[in-house]
Amino acid sequence: MSGITDLSTLLASLEPVLVDGEFVYATVPPETMHDYLALKPIGLFFEKEGLTLILPREAAEKAELASSAPLRCITMMVHSSLEAVGMTAAMAAALTKEGVSANVVAANYHDHIFVPAADAERAVAALRALSAAAG
Template sequence: MRPEHDLYRLLTGLRPHLVPGRYVYATVTGAPPAGLDPVVTVREAEGRTLVVRQEEADAAGLGYDFVTGWITLRVHSALDAVGLTAAVATELAVAGISCNVVAGFHHDHLFVPYARAEEALAVLERLAEDAVEAAG
């Protein structure tokens, strides 16, 4: 499958999916503790940020203060596509839902407050439906 660049095709093909589970952001200064399977790792000057399942963080004794739901946009977005992140973030912002976006090679992944994950999913599904209607 070829990655998509066209914003209307990206939006109409969004197909958001809520991944089961609770995910948290934690930080470590060295290597991640053994047994962790982070879904995201980011190196920063202050340490390594890990997004892991909440139960993994608890078992490893990692501190965190933000529990998220993980939504995958199943459209195959090109890494150099323009506008998808802005469109998604705008719709969620209008609904008052914070969003942390991570781009994978094939898909974009959104981490939203766990308590509002189902609502965020509904917002994204509406965004896709509205794009289909607009494309006519």
């Protein structure tokens, strides 16, 4: 099944879910990638500065990795298409109104937003309000 592309349908169907636990971003040398897969990162991205990992905070601390401040992950349960236009912008605008930083990761089925841990509940409320207004 391909994902939804219609913006109105996407927004009305966001269904944001706060994922358990805290996550951090950490960067390691790309050639050491296999050393860090046991930490069970939920995301990887190769950049010229190194390999960015998104991983559970506890795993990063145990491995003594320098990392970002703690983040919470909010997953949109709607199956969005990678070709959908406007969903990320609408979510970012809703979070901007609340003064919440948003780091968006689009995967094949769902979009995930990493927000500062202290702002997570407020971010979920803003996304639910966005969805209700669209529905």
